[in-house]
Amino acid sequence: MLEDEFGRGLRGVRISLTDRCNFDCVYCHNEGLGDTRGPLEPQDDEMSADDVVRFLEVCEEFGVEKAKFTGGEPMLREDLEEIIERTPDSIETSLTTNGTFLPGRAEGLVEAGLSRVNVSQDALDPEAFREVTKSNGYDDVIEGVLAAVDAGLTPVKLNMVVFEHTAGYVPEMVEHVAENDGLQLQLIEYMPELAGRPEWAVEIDRVHGWLEEQADRVERREMHGRRRYYVGEDEHGEGGGMVEVVDPVGNPDFCANCERVRVTHQGFLKGCLNRNDDLRPMGKMTKPEIREALRATVANRVPYYGEYMVRDGDGGWKVNEKYLGTPLASD
Ligand SMILES: Nc1nc2c(ncn2[C@@H]2O[C@H](COP(=O)(O)OP(=O)(O)OP(=O)(O)O)[C@@H](O)[C@H]2O)c(=O)[nH]1
Numbered sequence: 001m002l003e004d005e006f007g008r009g010l011r012g013v014r015i016s017l018t019d020r021c022n023f024d025c026v027y028c029h030n031e032g033l034g035d036t037r038g039p040l041e042p043q044d045d046e047m048s049a050d051d052v053v054r055f056l057e058v059c060e061e062f063g064v065e066k067a068k069f070t071g072g073e074p075m076l077r078e079d080l081e082e083i084i085e086r087t088p089d090s091i092e093t094s095l096t097t098n099g100t101f102l103p104g105r106a107e108g109l110v111e112a113g114l115s116r117v118n119v120s121q122d123a124l125d126p127e128a129f130r131e132v133t134k135s136n137g138y139d140d141v142i143e144g145v146l147a148a149v150d151a152g153l154t155p156v157k158l159n160m161v162v163f164e165h166t167a168g169y170v171p172e173m174v175e176h177v178a179e180n181d182g183l184q185l186q187l188i189e190y191m192p193e194l195a196g197r198p199e200w201a202v203e204i205d206r207v208h209g210w211l212e213e214q215a216d217r218v219e220r221r222e223m224h225g226r227r228r229y230y231v232g233e234d235e236h237g238e239g240g241g242m243v244e245v246v247d248p249v250g251n252p253d254f255c256a257n258c259e260r261v262r263v264t265h266q267g268f269l270k271g272c273l274n275r276n277d278d279l280r281p282m283g284k285m286t287k288p289e290i291r292e293a294l295r296a297t298v299a300n301r302v303p304y305y306g307e308y309m310v311r312d313g314d315g316g317w318k319v320n321e322k323y324l325g326t327p328l329a330s331d
Pocket residue numbers: 068070094096118157159186188191246248258260273274
């Protein structure tokens with residue numbers, strides 16, 4: 001396994017298949033790549049299925065265990081099923097989607113080899129949903145979640161960004177997953193680093209505190225050291241639901257356990273979600289070139305909080321002087 005100098009191995013890759021999207025969520029960081037608005041038709045700059053598969057075959061050589069397909073909206077790619085089908089068998093595939101295109105395609109994704117899916121659902125109320133996503137897709141999303149559960153893409157994780165607009169809906173979303181088999185909830189701390197609007201953030205510690213009171217038990221996941229709360233279980237520890245908190249903002253522990261690199265829709269390797277100064281092109285490269293680019297990306301990865309960003313003495317964060325103006329070790 002490839003490893004960086006902080007002892008973080010490379011276990012997973014997150015591949016953005018497009019930056020196009022049929023929603024316009026007010027909080028969207030688009031995996032660090034700017035605006036999702038624009039034409040919905042396929043664009044020439046997107047990696048082809050061949051490019052993605054060639055990269056995944058190199059990942060297999062290095063023992064990468066998991067691939068996450070994301071975007072933009074990855075289901076706008078008509079060749080998503082083909083990409084999943086051609087992913088090497090040793091790599092587990094999952095998808096993060098807004099869910100609108102799952103009805104009618106969920107079973108095909110299973111047949112292609114997809115293991116599970118995360119669906120973004122920020123509220124159980126159509127009006128609140130419309131306000132956050134700037135779309136009328138609520139019914140399609142609900143139908144999409146059901147289609148995913150029926151097709152066996154379980155556990156289906158509902159992704160909810162917790163910020164000013166949605167914080168009030170947390171209790172009912174927790175109840176919703178506790179009452180419905182096959183669903184789990186992922187509460188994602190609002191990340192202002194790329195999206196701006198820091199005033200929308202809510203204190204994630206208050207969410208942890210509330211969940212601790214509700215939970216029958218709490219576990220820590222190896223990935224990012226994320227906490228998982230189990231709620232509504234019966235006396236035998238069965239039933240109920242699982243709620244995972246994704247709390248990366250200003251969290252050095254989260255970054256210390258981050259074992260993934262990203263790929264942009266244009267085929268650039270990216271060592272950290274929050275940085276765009278470490279991109280390495282890979283799109284049309286040969287396998288030996290991809291191997292070298294991947295080695296270099298991993299070798300140059302540094303934990304964002306706690307290493308690239310350090311405390312500024314006023315309770316905030318500043319770029320570690322060590323990395324100011326340092327050209328990336330090449331390639
Ligand atoms: N800063 C940061 N945020 C992350 C990271 N991983 C996930 N997130 C946040 O969590 C969101 C949802 O992640 P998902 O794509 O659903 O998947 P995941 O939670 O990483 O993976 P699984 O739980 O294994 O499905 C991302 O879009 C980010 O906002 C990470 O490594 N760093």
